[in-house]
Amino acid sequence: MTSAQTTRKKRANGVESRQRILDAAVEIAGERGYDGTSIAAVSAKCGLPASSIYWHFKDKDDLIAAVIERSFEAWLTAVELPGEETGTPLERVTVMAANVAKSLVDAPDFLRLGLMLALERRPTEPRGRTVFLQVRDITHRKIAEVAAVLFPDLDEAAVDTLTTYAIAGADGLFVQREVKGDAVDLVALFELHARVVHDAATRLAQER
Amino acid sequence: MTSAQTTRKKRANGVESRQRILDAAVEIAGERGYDGTSIAAVSAKCGLPASSIYWHFKDKDDLIAAVIERSFEAWLTAVELPGEETGTPLERVTVMAANVAKSLVDAPDFLRLGLMLALERRPTEPRGRTVFLQVRDITHRKIAEVAAVLFPDLDEAAVDTLTTYAIAGADGLFVQREVKGDAVDLVALFELHARVVHDAATRLAQER
Amino acid sequence: MTSAQTTRKKRANGVESRQRILDAAVEIAGERGYDGTSIAAVSAKCGLPASSIYWHFKDKDDLIAAVIERSFEAWLTAVELPGEETGTPLERVTVMAANVAKSLVDAPDFLRLGLMLALERRPTEPRGRTVFLQVRDITHRKIAEVAAVLFPDLDEAAVDTLTTYAIAGADGLFVQREVKGDAVDLVALFELHARVVHDAATRLAQER
Amino acid sequence: MTSAQTTRKKRANGVESRQRILDAAVEIAGERGYDGTSIAAVSAKCGLPASSIYWHFKDKDDLIAAVIERSFEAWLTAVELPGEETGTPLERVTVMAANVAKSLVDAPDFLRLGLMLALERRPTEPRGRTVFLQVRDITHRKIAEVAAVLFPDLDEAAVDTLTTYAIAGADGLFVQREVKGDAVDLVALFELHARVVHDAATRLAQER
DNA sequence: AATGAATGAGGATTCATTCAT
DNA sequence: AATGAATGAATCCTCATTCAT
Numbered sequence: 001m002t003s004a005q006t007t008r009k010k011r012a013n014g015v016e017s018r019q020r021i022l023d024a025a026v027e028i029a030g031e032r033g034y035d036g037t038s039i040a041a042v043s044a045k046c047g048l049p050a051s052s053i054y055w056h057f058k059d060k061d062d063l064i065a066a067v068i069e070r071s072f073e074a075w076l077t078a079v080e081l082p083g084e085e086t087g088t089p090l091e092r093v094t095v096m097a098a099n100v101a102k103s104l105v106d107a108p109d110f111l112r113l114g115l116m117l118a119l120e121r122r123p124t125e126p127r128g129r130t131v132f133l134q135v136r137d138i139t140h141r142k143i144a145e146v147a148a149v150l151f152p153d154l155d156e157a158a159v160d161t162l163t164t165y166a167i168a169g170a171d172g173l174f175v176q177r178e179v180k181g182d183a184v185d186l187v188a189l190f191e192l193h194a195r196v197v198h199d200a201a202t203r204l205a206q207e208r
Numbered sequence: 209m210t211s212a213q214t215t216r217k218k219r220a221n222g223v224e225s226r227q228r229i230l231d232a233a234v235e236i237a238g239e240r241g242y243d244g245t246s247i248a249a250v251s252a253k254c255g256l257p258a259s260s261i262y263w264h265f266k267d268k269d270d271l272i273a274a275v276i277e278r279s280f281e282a283w284l285t286a287v288e289l290p291g292e293e294t295g296t297p298l299e300r301v302t303v304m305a306a307n308v309a310k311s312l313v314d315a316p317d318f319l320r321l322g323l324m325l326a327l328e329r330r331p332t333e334p335r336g337r338t339v340f341l342q343v344r345d346i347t348h349r350k351i352a353e354v355a356a357v358l359f360p361d362l363d364e365a366a367v368d369t370l371t372t373y374a375i376a377g378a379d380g381l382f383v384q385r386e387v388k389g390d391a392v393d394l395v396a397l398f399e400l401h402a403r404v405v406h407d408a409a410t411r412l413a414q415e416r
Numbered sequence: 417m418t419s420a421q422t423t424r425k426k427r428a429n430g431v432e433s434r435q436r437i438l439d440a441a442v443e444i445a446g447e448r449g450y451d452g453t454s455i456a457a458v459s460a461k462c463g464l465p466a467s468s469i470y471w472h473f474k475d476k477d478d479l480i481a482a483v484i485e486r487s488f489e490a491w492l493t494a495v496e497l498p499g500e501e502t503g504t505p506l507e508r509v510t511v512m513a514a515n516v517a518k519s520l521v522d523a524p525d526f527l528r529l530g531l532m533l534a535l536e537r538r539p540t541e542p543r544g545r546t547v548f549l550q551v552r553d554i555t556h557r558k559i560a561e562v563a564a565v566l567f568p569d570l571d572e573a574a575v576d577t578l579t580t581y582a583i584a585g586a587d588g589l590f591v592q593r594e595v596k597g598d599a600v601d602l603v604a605l606f607e608l609h610a611r612v613v614h615d616a617a618t619r620l621a622q623e624r
Numbered sequence: 625m626t627s628a629q630t631t632r633k634k635r636a637n638g639v640e641s642r643q644r645i646l647d648a649a650v651e652i653a654g655e656r657g658y659d660g661t662s663i664a665a666v667s668a669k670c671g672l673p674a675s676s677i678y679w680h681f682k683d684k685d686d687l688i689a690a691v692i693e694r695s696f697e698a699w700l701t702a703v704e705l706p707g708e709e710t711g712t713p714l715e716r717v718t719v720m721a722a723n724v725a726k727s728l729v730d731a732p733d734f735l736r737l738g739l740m741l742a743l744e745r746r747p748t749e750p751r752g753r754t755v756f757l758q759v760r761d762i763t764h765r766k767i768a769e770v771a772a773v774l775f776p777d778l779d780e781a782a783v784d785t786l787t788t789y790a791i792a793g794a795d796g797l798f799v800q801r802e803v804k805g806d807a808v809d810l811v812a813l814f815e816l817h818a819r820v821v822h823d824a825a826t827r828l829a830q831e832r
Numbered sequence: 833a834a835t836g837a838a839t840g841a842g843g844a845t846t847c848a849t850t851c852a853t
Numbered sequence: 854a855a856t857g858a859a860t861g862a863a864t865c866c867t868c869a870t871t872c873a874t
Contacts, residue, residue, distance in 0.1 A: 014833060031329040035243030039869060051835050051871080060869065116327050118387050119320055121239040133387060164392070165377075165400060168384050172376030179326050179341060184372070192373060196408045200400065203407075222858065247844060257860055262845065264858090430854060447745040451659030455848060467850080467856050476848065532743050534803050535736055537655040549803060580808070581793075581816060584800050588792030595742050595757060600788070608789060612824045616816065619823075638837065663865065673839055678866065680837090 030109035097194035153205035238317030309398035361413035446525035513610035569621035654733030688752035725814035777829035
């Protein structure tokens, strides 16, 4: 009973509150975008008063940015990219694609919100958008590195084009699945995408 | 040209007012999405008071839906799909892709707004979203018809998969261009997409 | 065919339009009161555009006043007050009460709207309220005249008090019926009211 | 009385603010009814911004309902119904009537607003109306209990009829006073009403 | 670490009314 | 006799944010 304060759950637990807020915010922002996410709605969903949200986050912009950051990390975890692979390039590309497909089915909030933010064009850009584009750029570079290893005959420009195309396909297929729901077999489509990108890489290498 | 026409001005011209409102609305909604589009902003941009907008459109939902309808038609016109084609399937696919790419560069509002609406998941779906998904479905079917002609060896399911993949690539590449701006050569990437889709069709045909 | 314009129903028939507007307005105003009655709602219910309402009526105030006038006349007709009656005072009072009760069940709009207007206390009094209070005052006087005949022993002040009380009872019973619906047998209650008022008159006469 | 109390002022005093809002709202709603009561007017009268009103009340409906609740309680207090009575039934009925009359002169807002709400017939009934009808029903039952004691010869139906008639008279006389102002001696009329109701009770008892 | 209360700006929409035709 | 279009003021209500406690 001496350490009552410590034991007495619920009172003053900053970390947990922050998580509750973020949990509510991902859900809402992932469904309605930046403008559609009101602090009041987040407050209602997480049970904490609006003013408490402002204790944890500077402003709405800050909250959404944190949402993007956290959901990106959650997504990264879900992708479970295996260290160094073995096998033919096609095999490796296919495995990677399957992993990504699965991660997008399991944790779609990150990309859904990210794409909504990315498409918007407002005078003062939300920090969440900047963050999304940054992690996306990093992802682009990582993929390009792998591509450069898998297809050593491609020059830098070709690798970049290929990466851009690969990501575009992923985004587009994700949208299809978001729109059409479970009717779309995202894993199968990503497998097709992998094969097709692989062939394109091979062709581009030969053309050079 | 009579003095009457000169004198009235400003009083009662329903059709033109409707156009002015829609012009303003596409621009704003195409940049900021559903929630980001305020009636006040549309009013400011088109010069008519907010209450006049409500004479022409039942509510915001109705306005956005009309925006989608009109911008879809504008985009359709911009695609200028050529009547009877000649040439190999690859050539034909490539020409079509180039046309679409150009139309998306020239009239990006339709797809940008459409994708924003499509990604949202709100309890009461905006009618604009429904409309977008409908015209998109129609587009899907039209493309599938052409694909069935170009690649007669494909069964219905394969044609559908191919079409889905083709549209996904278009969406994804469009997003890339929206995000990275003129640095992305959309026409070139669509040319690559055309070839990739063509090869995918060929392989899908062989697998059967 | 020469008198085509005259025969060709529907085009330009001022009287009928006016009636249509009033029909719609009684219904709405009788249900929602002055503030609750919007020109748009009346327009929607009668099928004529709002601007047409302003062709027939100067403004909303004018419309509501006209509603009161017309519904008062309709009510007057419904009361079918018989010329000169025979019978004992009690019999005559009872018959009159029954007639009023029936008329209020059949045409409640007049009194419902009238009472709503009467209870309101706004800085600039609606003309409809003035009109209602006027016709009510006239009614009061007419009843007082009859009362003076039926109960000749009452002095003027007593007749006035009795009339006030009689009307108050009518209003109050009407409210009860409006609130509780058909569960309230208005005719029976008015019969009780008649008898009770009759006895009160008798007593007042004796006290003098 | 500490300096703290002096210094804060204005910041955070929920209970008092709520009262101020209600004070303003009774006054306005009691004069203009539901539709005639604008949040802006209440805000102007109580000094708090409109948005603050929404911190204390969910919406206008909620505010008006609270107004009814509070003004009913205020009225109940004003009636000062005396505990144990002595005297003949007539004496007791007369005393009660006088009390009610005085309370209605002193605190007319409750009944004025209540009757306005009661007379309205809108598709979605305001909660305030429901509340008014409820407290009114409770009042009805309380009066019926007293009536059953005062006039033990009456059966249940007769007591109900008598109560309905008593309340109707009160309502109607109140309307008369509202319409004609101080010219109407409400206390005197309620005295008459008391005698009339008493006699009616006697007659109803004999008829059985 | 948290929150009850407050607030000005802005949200969508409806209002009564006008006017050129 | 009637109406399509327009309009400024007002409607209810939500917004993001602040601040004293």
